[in-house]
Amino acid sequence: MRLLIVNSNTSAYVTAKVADAARAVASPGTEIAAMNGTFGAHVIGTRTELAVAEHATVDLLAQHAGEADAVVIAVSYDVALRAAREMLDVPVVGITEAALLTACMLGGQIGVVVFGARVLPIYQELVRSYGLQHRVAGWRVVESNAPYAAGDQSEADALAVAAANQLVAQDHAEVVVLTGAVMAGVPARLQPHIDVPVLDGVSCAVRQAELLTSMRPIKPRAGSYARLPPREMSGVSEALAAQFGR
Amino acid sequence: MRLLIVNSNTSAYVTAKVADAARAVASPGTEIAAMNGTFGAHVIGTRTELAVAEHATVDLLAQHAGEADAVVIAVSYDVALRAAREMLDVPVVGITEAALLTACMLGGQIGVVVFGARVLPIYQELVRSYGLQHRVAGWRVVESNAPYAAGDQSEADALAVAAANQLVAQDHAEVVVLTGAVMAGVPARLQPHIDVPVLDGVSCAVRQAELLTSMRPIKPRAGSYARLPPREMSGVSEALAAQFGR
Amino acid sequence: MRLLIVNSNTSAYVTAKVADAARAVASPGTEIAAMNGTFGAHVIGTRTELAVAEHATVDLLAQHAGEADAVVIAVSYDVALRAAREMLDVPVVGITEAALLTACMLGGQIGVVVFGARVLPIYQELVRSYGLQHRVAGWRVVESNAPYAAGDQSEADALAVAAANQLVAQDHAEVVVLTGAVMAGVPARLQPHIDVPVLDGVSCAVRQAELLTSMRPIKPRAGSYARLPPREMSGVSEALAAQFGR
Amino acid sequence: MRLLIVNSNTSAYVTAKVADAARAVASPGTEIAAMNGTFGAHVIGTRTELAVAEHATVDLLAQHAGEADAVVIAVSYDVALRAAREMLDVPVVGITEAALLTACMLGGQIGVVVFGARVLPIYQELVRSYGLQHRVAGWRVVESNAPYAAGDQSEADALAVAAANQLVAQDHAEVVVLTGAVMAGVPARLQPHIDVPVLDGVSCAVRQAELLTSMRPIKPRAGSYARLPPREMSGVSEALAAQFGR
Amino acid sequence: MRLLIVNSNTSAYVTAKVADAARAVASPGTEIAAMNGTFGAHVIGTRTELAVAEHATVDLLAQHAGEADAVVIAVSYDVALRAAREMLDVPVVGITEAALLTACMLGGQIGVVVFGARVLPIYQELVRSYGLQHRVAGWRVVESNAPYAAGDQSEADALAVAAANQLVAQDHAEVVVLTGAVMAGVPARLQPHIDVPVLDGVSCAVRQAELLTSMRPIKPRAGSYARLPPREMSGVSEALAAQFGR
Amino acid sequence: MRLLIVNSNTSAYVTAKVADAARAVASPGTEIAAMNGTFGAHVIGTRTELAVAEHATVDLLAQHAGEADAVVIAVSYDVALRAAREMLDVPVVGITEAALLTACMLGGQIGVVVFGARVLPIYQELVRSYGLQHRVAGWRVVESNAPYAAGDQSEADALAVAAANQLVAQDHAEVVVLTGAVMAGVPARLQPHIDVPVLDGVSCAVRQAELLTSMRPIKPRAGSYARLPPREMSGVSEALAAQFGR
Missing domain, CATH: 3.40.50.12500 (Rossmann fold)
Incomplete structure (x- = not known):
């Protein structure tokens, strides 16, 4: 196809x-x-x-x-x-709808990581537009532009891992979605440090x-x-x- | 201003x-x-x-x-x-947000009249995006293109009045919103035939x-x-x- | 009129x-x-x-x-x-319904400041009675009786500003409502210290x-x-x- | 006591x-x-x-x-x-809160019968104020003042039975609540004609x-x-x- | 009976x-x-x-x-x-449905104490299945197996009291439910230390x-x-x- | 695999x-x-x-x-x-969760066909347990046991088609889900008679x-x-x- x-x-x-x-x-x-x-x-x-x-x-x-x-x-x-x-x-x-719906099939409430506080409300509106707000355990914001260019991602990675771990520990998320097209493929790199499945939209x-x-x-x-x-x-x-x- | x-x-x-x-x-x-x-x-x-x-x-x-x-x-x-x-x-x-929020101040559940079944879901998504879905008593669809051109509006008016009256009688709407920019000013003409306040978005x-x-x-x-x-x-x-x- | x-x-x-x-x-x-x-x-x-x-x-x-x-x-x-x-x-x-509905037209989720923890549940019931609970980003309580009498308001003002700023920073509120008839006119005084619009009910x-x-x-x-x-x-x-x- | x-x-x-x-x-x-x-x-x-x-x-x-x-x-x-x-x-x-909460323990969605269309919205607001709106299968209105005075109740009874049966057949209610203090004790009389439990508030x-x-x-x-x-x-x-x- | x-x-x-x-x-x-x-x-x-x-x-x-x-x-x-x-x-x-519905009759939002983070999502699913999620002020988790055997309960009690007090102070709970069959009768022991009514399911x-x-x-x-x-x-x-x- | x-x-x-x-x-x-x-x-x-x-x-x-x-x-x-x-x-x-989530990706509200009024509440509880109740446009019940055995399916098919068409015409469903493992593969047979996509759970x-x-x-x-x-x-x-x- x-x-x-x-x-x-x-x-x-x-x-x-x-x-x-x-x-x-x-x-x-x-x-x-x-x-x-x-x-x-x-x-x-x-x-x-x-x-x-x-x-x-x-x-x-x-x-x-x-x-x-x-x-x-x-x-x-x-x-x-x-x-x-x-x-x-x-x-x-x-990609975000796909990530959320796929996450639903892993069974529990979803933690969502967003890059940039300015766009957080836009993602929350999107989730509500899908009627999926009741599946979200919580939100965390990471402030970093690093993913949008080549170069060292270790700081951005650390922030995303910390955000995901907070979602698990504090908000009892049972799966985590990393928003952003630019997160394509990133979960594989972060998964070892996060105790629940991590998904990106593109995959x-x-x-x-x-x-x-x-x-x-x-x-x-x-x-x-x-x-x-x-x-x-x-x-x-x-x-x-x-x-x-x- | x-x-x-x-x-x-x-x-x-x-x-x-x-x-x-x-x-x-x-x-x-x-x-x-x-x-x-x-x-x-x-x-x-x-x-x-x-x-x-x-x-x-x-x-x-x-x-x-x-x-x-x-x-x-x-x-x-x-x-x-x-x-x-x-x-x-x-x-x-x-105009639609304004009509809905203004309608809220008249106190009760809102009946919404939409022109064309095809666009009904779009209006329902809009109302949900405002978090106002719990204020809607019901929806009715009128199929008529007459309002989009000059000429006799009596048939379209009759359909809108019937829709509004159904919303009052069946869905217990306490105020009615006519959607559509083209409904600007129309409520004044229909109000005598409808027992609850009728609003249009432009006004x-x-x-x-x-x-x-x-x-x-x-x-x-x-x-x-x-x-x-x-x-x-x-x-x-x-x-x-x-x-x-x- | x-x-x-x-x-x-x-x-x-x-x-x-x-x-x-x-x-x-x-x-x-x-x-x-x-x-x-x-x-x-x-x-x-x-x-x-x-x-x-x-x-x-x-x-x-x-x-x-x-x-x-x-x-x-x-x-x-x-x-x-x-x-x-x-x-x-x-x-x-x-006044509270008016503030909330007006706040909706500024576009985002609403932070609500309440004076006194004892009455917080009453305001929450009120907001739910309007079907507007999904528009509220969060609540903060200020404990102060100062606004109910003439005299120095600087401490009460500081508490209200802090509450509003927390709503913006932590709960991502995009507009703030100060409840209480006695807050009439107060937003003008506090607005310079708060980064999103602040509304009172009377106005x-x-x-x-x-x-x-x-x-x-x-x-x-x-x-x-x-x-x-x-x-x-x-x-x-x-x-x-x-x-x-x- | x-x-x-x-x-x-x-x-x-x-x-x-x-x-x-x-x-x-x-x-x-x-x-x-x-x-x-x-x-x-x-x-x-x-x-x-x-x-x-x-x-x-x-x-x-x-x-x-x-x-x-x-x-x-x-x-x-x-x-x-x-x-x-x-x-x-x-x-x-x-009495209405008690009837609704008791009905919840019978397991299913609740059908509610209200006397008089004018007061229906007030009951709906009440149910929402209890956060129980998601337990309501549907509403039916009976127009009759007969229960408020001694005398023949057969017509009012028939209307209430019809309303309850509609709630079961059309709205899939699994229990029915008759609102109104004046319905105290009435369920016993109507129950033989209704296939799910019927409750009144006073009892x-x-x-x-x-x-x-x-x-x-x-x-x-x-x-x-x-x-x-x-x-x-x-x-x-x-x-x-x-x-x-x- | x-x-x-x-x-x-x-x-x-x-x-x-x-x-x-x-x-x-x-x-x-x-x-x-x-x-x-x-x-x-x-x-x-x-x-x-x-x-x-x-x-x-x-x-x-x-x-x-x-x-x-x-x-x-x-x-x-x-x-x-x-x-x-x-x-x-x-x-x-x-027992949990009974505790929640009984708690509703005390009038306010309910704080829920759960033993063990692993089972928290299961209780949250249960509460949603009753349509009572809007009555819950918040959740707290206590990690202790002490209640499941005879012996000193003072540490588990202290944790439960702290959890309940947090629900009151932070989440404005107006009644607290202790989940777990094993909490039967425990509220009497803890109540003096908690400012709102505490309920267990069995009672x-x-x-x-x-x-x-x-x-x-x-x-x-x-x-x-x-x-x-x-x-x-x-x-x-x-x-x-x-x-x-x- | x-x-x-x-x-x-x-x-x-x-x-x-x-x-x-x-x-x-x-x-x-x-x-x-x-x-x-x-x-x-x-x-x-x-x-x-x-x-x-x-x-x-x-x-x-x-x-x-x-x-x-x-x-x-x-x-x-x-x-x-x-x-x-x-x-x-x-x-x-x-199978039902999969059908519902897949249906979500076709974009609109979902109509659900259930076989037997007795089990309708069970499906409604299931949908709510997934937090997907806001995606359901409506429900229809078909009473037929024919699908559970070999033999002529024409009557059951006609009932299912009628139910689906009602969901589209009356409830504005934009996709239809046929519940029941026994509906596996059936949509292909009914699709020509229904104007929106029809899904079964197994597929x-x-x-x-x-x-x-x-x-x-x-x-x-x-x-x-x-x-x-x-x-x-x-x-x-x-x-x-x-x-x-x-």
Whole structure:
């Protein structure tokens, strides 16, 4: 199958990291293409950048998802996830939703680690939008930009481990999710120091995308995810405009 | 005060209707400017159009909100509401949030009328995102496009009245909210036929925008609504890019 | 418009403070009358005093609300708020409900500062009764009676600022509400030391009362807020008895 | 033990009915005194009457509860329940809370029958105030005043049976609660026609009051139910004023 | 009445302690028989032991409940509570459910003390299964096995008192529940050191079982608690198999 | 990988059906073994049978899971799911939990079809135990035993299709889950007649078990899912006793 990973950020560094991590966990028959956003934030870290990324994401998908059998949205705010599910006929998975739902199957309450206090409320809104707030044991914030560039990660790692261990000891979390596309593949490195399973979004989302693809769910013919009807659109890319009334 | 009303739709008809209704309820000292989106949907009715409108809205605000004392987002999905609150230093009000919060002050459970079954789930997600789901007595869907153009509204009116009356009789709603920017000013026409107060979003939002302006709340210096820090953005309008790191 | 402010407490000091703060924020055309309770607690601080104040409030309104265009209940437990909405034909606003709903429009989770641990559970019950518990980031208690009398407020101010700052730093509150009628006007003094907007109930309620008055919502003709039917009442003031079956 | 039953209504008919039903279920050693309110509504049916009854109830208790080992509030809105628990050193039980909690021990979701659509929202607010809304399978309204006077009950009975059976068949209720003090003892008559257990508040409350009395819970020395501190009160009965600072 | 207490643990020590505490609080006419599980855990402390105990409990009840007028499940996980309610025609009470519901009638939020961090999530799941999570002020864990054997309890007592006092001071609990069958009767010893009422499950459950018995609720004829229909069962005790299709 | 499917029912018919459906969806490298319960119900349909099945399931797993890389609990009540996760070192998936979580990734509210009104409350309790109640759009009950035996399924199919279509039309479900192990593979047959994706538990669970296996989550070293410590057990199979303190 062809899996398209879209990182609506314009940061090639993060996208490359995500693509590597995705390939490391994908099934043999899965061919992975990873795309950056063509406009918008280098790395999304504010609500305003997220608003731009909503458009950038559906635009990117309109351009490139035509051949894909499934899509992973590799921005941890799961930007434009519901729009993408409506626009496309194939499964679309968000990395944070995938991590949370996968974590649920390990059985207990989930501890969530977020990078940066400024974005914590955005993640809390996201979790509530999934109706999963009752599965969260607690939240911890790590302040570090180190993961967004190559170089020594030992300090950021130590902070993330400490956050996870607090979630286990104080909030009784039974599984920990590290948010952020840039955390792709990181759990393997931290797991020895944390007593409950640690998950990242990309690793979960790639697998869930494969899973959904194998199920071949129909495109809804009713409701808010039914195929886009003809609509008047202007000022957007031809590819995006062409999605309506196909 | 100068109040900017943005309707991220490109439909001039709806915007004119909204502006008229807004002027009808605004205080004498309130000067109203109403703007259409410059790209995106004629009238938003799908999740994909909403994703585009997120960008269109913050772009529009970056271009035009500089002189405004307050902003009303006149799309009933309250598109980009949180982003706008972050980006701007002045109060921003969404029409559906304003209608729901105003309805709360009338004391009871709220009945909500939505135009089109396809968008019902989107409104339900919106209400949950405000943490107001426990204030909703019930929902009713009206299928009619009549309000989006001039002409006879009697059939659409009759459907809306019937929906509201069902919410009162069956779901024990004690106030009714008509969603949709295009419902601006309509409650006055329907109220005689409905036994509990009926509200539309625009009428509430204009007033709440005036109210918040008079309170002069500070721009947050912490949290997810603090002023935009310097960020790397590309491929967006100069005005939008200039919002970061002011 | 004529706005009646009722403080069911018998403390003239608090009522005067409330009235001053109310006049400071009211629109030019708003004429404010403030009334004390004629029986009951000097300052309500227990559940039993609240029970008495329920009666005192509706009695006070029956005596004095006849000419009013709107009413503000200036006791932070919003005592008899729903009864007043039923009894009167004009809008009635409670100061704590008004502060919370206004705070919602600033966008994020709300931190609440309460004066006295004994009353904390009462405020928590109040917030749940509004269905707004999911909007509260956290609670802090300040133990100080200083605000209830003239004199040096610097210690009480310092405690309130510390409580607010904890709510921002630890609980990620994005707006703070100071409960208590006696906090009317205080946010202006504390705001420079707190990084998110701080609101008091009276300032919000006066404005929301003006707003609702301008909307002229109908008196419900159905449900639990419909006009009082004829009922057999005894042992209450003539004015109160006369409210039934008007 | 001495059990005081207070019906803050002034209707002697309902109180007599309640007292009879209470004596029919009380343990041999329980001595029952039943008191009417001395001011306020004949039968509470509006929010305004409830506000008056808050005061009437604590006043009645201040006058008469001195010798009681426990108290039952026999108004189905559980009027002044929390205030009474604060004011008195002995257990206080509300009839609707008692019915709901007892119903919980029968294992499933609860169907609730309410007399009169006007008061339905008040009961729903009450259930939410107990945090028990998730235990309610559904609500049904019966419109009948017959239970409030002697005479043929067959029509009211038929309506209540139909409501209960709908709750079982449509809402999958596994136990039914009939609200209203006046329903005391009625379940025995209706039970043969309803396939799940039917409870009334008085029968549950009398027993729960006996149970709590046998447990001899301490009077809290902390929190919102601790003994009333000295407070300034005026314009209330001597007995009520004397409750503070005992 | 004959009250059967089943402790699905095989620990005779705990059962004897429970039986003693039960007799100490039972009414004069209540005859108490206490039974141990015949297979399974000595003391349940893991999810796997709980799974075995589900079977052990219904088996024990099938053998011995025939003559009982009511049953108390004296394992604090309320093991097989719903199954027992279905299988038997008489009331069945779980000790933790009984403690929580009884605590609700004391009016405020409940603090819960749990012995052992490993089982904390199980108790939290139990409370959620009762829909009572909104009544819990907070949780504290005590790590001590002392209560499970004779000998000095002073250290365990001190830990439990400290936990309860923290729940009052930090989490504003207004009543405290000590979980664990082995806590039967312990509150009397600790109460002098704790400022709000402290409850144990056994003391509450015995009384609630007597209460329900006096109410003689019908055996449901509909729903998930109706009498067991004929079913094909194999490999279980004759007594258990005989419960179906009686 | 070796996937063990346990159907704690003793019905070989259902197990064979499940095994066939599982093999039809499993990946090429997945070797499937399906086991029946050795004691308990032919087909679980009551709470009492479920209690027995808790034990039967952990016993079956203790006997046979030693070689498995993952386990699917193929009873739609997800019997003993949490215990199995604790007892085993490998992933364990319940069919109903898997269906619900998979359905979440299709984006909208879930409609649930249940076979038999008697068991509806049990499923509702299950969904609440997962914290997923806010994702359920509605429930429908089908009364038919036809799926539990070979033969004409057309009537049962028609009922299930009608239930699903009602969930879409009336409750705005955007995906439908058919509960029951016996529904394995059925969605393919019904999908043409239903406008939103239809899922069964077995098809989802087999895939999710493969997914979790590929992730190799660590066995928790803390919390309620950590490896079983040494415990005193008696009267259970040697294999089950041997699980403790490995």
